[in-house]
Amino acid sequence: MMIAEGDSFSLSIPVSTAGLVGDATALIDWGDGTTSTGTVTGGNATGNIKIVLDYSLDSSGFFGNSASDPRRVKLQQAADAIVSRFTDTLDAVTPKQFVTVKPRIFHPSQGSPAKVEGDLFALPENPTIAANTIIVYAGARDLPAGTAGVGGGASISFSRTCIPGAQCNEAIANQNAIFSRGEPGVLASPATDIAPLYASISFDAPRKSLYYVGDDPSEIPIDGLDFLSIATHELAHALGFGTSDSWNTVTTSGSFAGTNAKAAYVGSGNVPLAPQHWAESVPAGQPSLMGPVIVGNARTAFSILDFAAMDDIGWDVVDLSATAAGNHVYADDGDYTISVTISGAVQGDIVYQDIRTVRVDNVAPTLTVVGNRTETVNQPFSIENIGTFIDPGFSNPSSNPATVEEFPFTIDWGDGTIDSGTATVDQLGGRDGTVTEGSFDGSHTYTTTGNKTVTVRVTDDNNGASEKMFTITVSEPPELILELDIPAIDEDQGADAATLTVRRTGAAPTTDQTITLSSSDIGEATVPATVVIPAGQTSATVSVAAVDDALLDGVQSVTISATGSGVSGGSVDVQVRDAESLSASFTGESTNEAGTPAIFFVLTRSNTDVDEAITVSVVGVNTTQLDLATSIELPAGVREVRLPVQPIDDDLPERSIRFDLTFSATNYDSASASFTLLDNEPAKFQNPVDRFDVSNGEGVTARDVLLVINQLARQTTPDLDPVNDSPGESFFDVNGDYQVTALDALQIINQLPRLVDEGSENLEAENLGSVSTEAVDHIFQSGDIFQAVASDWDLDDRDGEIRLF
Structure with a gap:
């Protein structure tokens, strides 16, 4: 079969579960140093027959005294390996009228070392045996040289005590029922079936230490004897292989003519026989446990051919055919030979060696490269992940030799320069369907402008290659252009005196670009150390800060410069005006x-x-x-x-x-x-004797307030001219400021209460100043200011003046 690396290979093969005990499982060796568990469908059917092992005659103690003795465990496994596959129904055996049952076996622990068979031993008469049960007596003795075990059936004899007629007829019927256990072919002539009551099995006691009773066949010593294989072989004899009447029925001229065995035999015609065994040529050509010689230091299961013979002598054998299946992903190309081991859950292994060869073809990696781009002449550049790839193959440390996926790459920059290296494996592939992923970077410097075709190639460890191209446009380096929003600043304008725009010509960068800024005179103007032109943009702005140096230095010219990787620098001048004061x-x-x-x-x-x-x-x-x-x-x-x-x-x-x-x-x-x-001269329009006495001679009264109020109503200007004017009969300038205002009246108003009561009232009005409206309002809101001094006066403003009547 042929598949591509990385694809899932599905295996499905016919197998047999013959000789296994317990549900079968599959272990698949995929030929690449790895194994996995497969599935087994079918072949797990079991029947009703069971063997009860009786150790009462084990006089040498070969099988110990515990049910957990490893020899007892292995002997039961051997019994189950055979009879669990039989679907026969054996009737129970019970004492019956008019007939006496006299069973005899070869004693498993007694007999001459020169003879294979043990001494005949009579079992109790008229036994009781459960349905579907066969009793096998086990023991050990000194067996002849070269014999590791011996198994055989029992002889059953009957005696009838009856009156001729109905009783004797019943006695014969009872005898036949016990002998056939419900299997009519046992009574046929010639016999076509078998239904044993008893059997015996014996092992060579002197070689007890050589019997291997472990589970792992690989640990059988070179001079050891696999107990499980020997026990299974001898139990097959005890169950009729080579020893039963029905066996003799299907043998002829030194060969076995059973239909099922002939179908399972890989040769043609009848299956060749040696006495009570297959001929030596049979196990040499196909798996079989029932040849005349057992390889002691190997484990051999009861085979399809062996079971076919049991079927032919009368046992009803279940369908032992099954299908083993599994899926696998091969890491690398090559030819791989698959082997499958079918194991029973309790015991038994069947190895199907080199049953299938798979050819796995290499698959080239799939390459992806970056898109077209622009670079600058004479400027080094790097392209991260210039090439990325996936590959269905993966490393297999379990193979012999181990394989490691490596991916050499080349980058032809299109200017005569070719770089090479080994790609980085970013993700390891695996049998779970994960693909191998890798990548590699590239760095270069172009010395000429123009369009360059870049060829990228990646190769796997089996020379599978993938190649892709893209274009790099190489251009002159872009320039930095600096622009100010105003050409001149004052040195006292502070941090945001002007705005500087740094502009990059050419295409916008694909990543953020940091530009370094500097000022030729940081004592006059400063800029940030750097500014970043964001990816996809061509400009950025910063503030220019003015510096007040406290020097009388006039207008200073400051050069602001900008530099950056891969661009030509730029500058601009700003005039810094002096700001001394x-x-x-x-x-x-x-x-x-x-x-x-x-x-x-x-x-x-x-x-x-x-x-x-x-x-x-x-x-x-x-x-x-x-x-x-x-x-x-x-x-x-x-x-x-x-x-x-x-x-x-x-x-x-x-x-x-x-x-x-x-x-x-x-x-x-x-x-x-x-x-x-x-002025330090006396106020010309203020009463020199008492400044509150406006009327000059009558003392301070409410009349003085009225005189000021009338003057306020009469005058066109509040100002008094000390140079050209002279005071008249009244001194209106109470506060001496050469103005007649409401303040003058208010100061008198405030003075009047002081003359009556030292407590004073409403000095607040005086503090309001000369704004007459506010001051007068304040006074009249304060209460009846004339009540104390002029409660008997009437006021009349009919002609616009306030007069006293």
Whole structure:
């Protein structure tokens, strides 16, 4: 038969279970160093007959005293190997009227060493024997030289005591029933059947130590005697092989003419005989236990031919034919010879040697290669699993010699370079249908551009090969192009001053590509150390961080560069503008013309390199009010100056002046600072005696509040001009700020309760400032402010003024 490696081979052969005891199993030697259990269908049928072994005559103790004695165990196995295959039905034997049964056997333990047969021994008369049972007496004695065992049947004689007529007729019928045990052929003339009551078997006592009673035939000593084979042979004689009347019926002229035996015989015609055995030529040509000589150091089972003879002499033998089957996967190609051993569950083995030869053809591996791809000239590259393959063959360490699957490969890169190696086996194949899987990688560097046809080839250990091709397009290396969203940044813009885009020309990479970034001056601008262009993309972005170096260094040009494996580097320049600044402040919010309280002006430049002096211009200085130059110099080595504020006291009443000054210098961001200059002369429009006495002479009353309220309604501007105006009869500027506002009225309102009760009321309104609407609302929400001092007044606003009646 022929199959391919890796395919499942199915074996099914006819076998026989002859000579086996117990259900049959199959062990298949597949010829490649491996074995497996097969199935056995059929051949396991058993019958009713059983042999009861009687050791009461074993006077030498050959079989010991225990049922577990190995000789007793093996003798029972031998008996079962034969009679378990008989389906006969033997009637029970019981004493019957008018007849006396007198059985005799050859004594198994007594007899002359010169004679094969033992002494005749009379058994008890009129025995009782169960149906389908044969009693065999076992023992041992000194047998003639060359004889390892002897087995034989029994002689049964009868005596009748009867009155002629019905009694004697009954006596004859009873005699026939006992003798035939229900098998009519026993009484036929000539006899065609057999139905024994008793038998005996004897072994050579002096050679007791040479009998092998183990289970493994391979352990029989070279000078040993296999007890099981000898016992089975002798029990066959005890059951009629070569010793029964029915045997004689089918023998003629030194040959056996039984129909079944002739059909089982591999020769032609009758089966040749030696006395009571097959002729020596028979076991030489086919398996048989019943030849004249038994090979002592080998185990031989009762064969198909032997059972056929038992069938011919009257035993009803079951169908011993069976089918052994199994499946196998061969690891490698070759010619394999199969042998099968059929074993009985209890005992017995039959070996079918070299029954089938299988030729297994090699199957080449199936190769898969990567798809077409692009690489860069002069750039080394590696391709993982450039080739993967499967193969139905697999290593077989059990074969002789052991086989190991190896897969050499070659890679022709299409530029005159050929690499070779041995592939990695990633998965071991097996008989369970798992295929062998393997792979190999490739590395190369092309020195020229163009389309390269790559040829990949993998070969198995029997020169089965598979070849595949793909194309690599070799191109010039891609470039890195750097782009900024703005060309210039300020050094104080921080971490996200600008966005850098790193772009890769050419096809998008199939894996993530790491690009290394650098700045030519990390004191001005920095970028991350790396940026990753993801697989399938051609660009990535990062932030450019500005660095404030606190140096007065003007505009600096910084080069940002990018490099990466397999690409040409790129760069871009970014201008970093200086961001130095001035800061200015006053140590107080205000001072008066007399310089009280004293405050100072502080001017600072931000840079730390102060090797050069700078001139700072001051805008917003009123030189008639303030002694401050319109330019200030910060000398070399000086970062900050602190100057006293020197107001000019002009002895003129005037309103407070707010100075908003701006300071600027070349290459610096300007700064601003403010303070208020307060007049130190008495307020011109405030009562110098009592500032709450608006009416000037009547004391502080509610009328003063009304005067301010009327003035608020009358005036077009709250401002009072101390230079061109003079106070009239009333002093409206209660708080001296040269303005008439609701605050002036509120301060009087708050003063009125103080004059009556030191507890005071509603100082909160005064704190609201000069926003008249809010202040007045607050006062009127606080209660009747006039109740204490003017509860008897009436107010009339018919002409728009509040008057006293």
